[in-house]
Amino acid sequence: MSVDLVATERLGNLNDPSYELLLRRELGGVFEVDELLLDWDQADARLFVGVTELGRTVNARLDATDGERLADGDVLAVDRTGTVPVAVVVRLRSAEVYLVEVDRMDPIVLAHACWEIGNMHAPLFRGDSDEHTVRMYTPVQPVLGRMLRGIGGVRLSVVARELDASRRFASSAADVVVSMASDFTIVKKTRG
Incomplete structure (x- = not known):
């Protein structure tokens, strides 16, 4: 099977029961899932090409203004070429x-x-x-x-x-300011 899909946005998340119900209604009640496995650090990428578990090629060109990273369960595309529609779902590897x-x-x-x-x-x-x-x-x-x-x-x-x-702790700015108590001191003792 060689199916090339283009993903320009997240369609929803299958971990959300309301979206799954909406997708079932849209696709006529039944659909299959094909997983696109990503490492945790690939979830920040906006432009990438990946191959799903069942061999579909996904060319992702996600909107750069959407600052959120991909989450486990995100639906990137729906393949309607077969008899049963197939949702391409992101699965993050441990x-x-x-x-x-x-x-x-x-x-x-x-x-x-x-x-x-x-x-x-x-x-x-x-x-x-x-x-x-x-x-x-x-x-x-x-x-x-x-x-x-x-x-x-x-x-x-x-x-x-x-x-x-x-x-994740913020990398560009501190979310929390930590200060020491005013009576906290560090004393260096010399050996002698």
């Missing part, structure tokens, strides 16, 4: 990432870990932290892994996870 865990009561270790990640210009995503531990995710980079393992107090493991853009 990425191999570092799970960085730091004790919440050790802000110097947390700052050091964040500095190393920022120094490598690696994206950083919020994890599910609790009252004792701060958890963050960043894509695997061997050099970064060696740096983070060298910081006492950082627990590092490799996991597969979907990286959610809404949990």
Whole structure:
């Protein structure tokens, strides 16, 4: 099967039940799904050519004014050439990432870990932290892994996870301002 499709906009998201119902009505009740697998960092692309799981070629030319990245479940095109219509749906692959865990009561270790990640210009995503531990995710980079393992107090493991853009720390401007308490001091002691 060699079908070339052009996608200029997102038609909707199949993870939204109301859109799925709308699509079923529009397509006569029955349709099939063909998945276009993308890595997490490909979801920001506006212009790309991809091949679906069933061999359809999708030439995406998405509107640059739409600042949102592609999400899992986004419908890019509908192929009506066969007897049953086929919706081309984006599926985001899980990425191999570092799970960085730091004790919440050790802000110097947390700052050091964040500095190393920022120094490598690696994206950083919020994890599910609790009252004792701060958890963050960043894509695997061997050099970064060696740096983070060298910081006492950082627990590092490799996991597969979907990286959610809404949990990414801002890269161009700070969303939050952090300040130290006025009575916080760092004292360097000399050995002697």
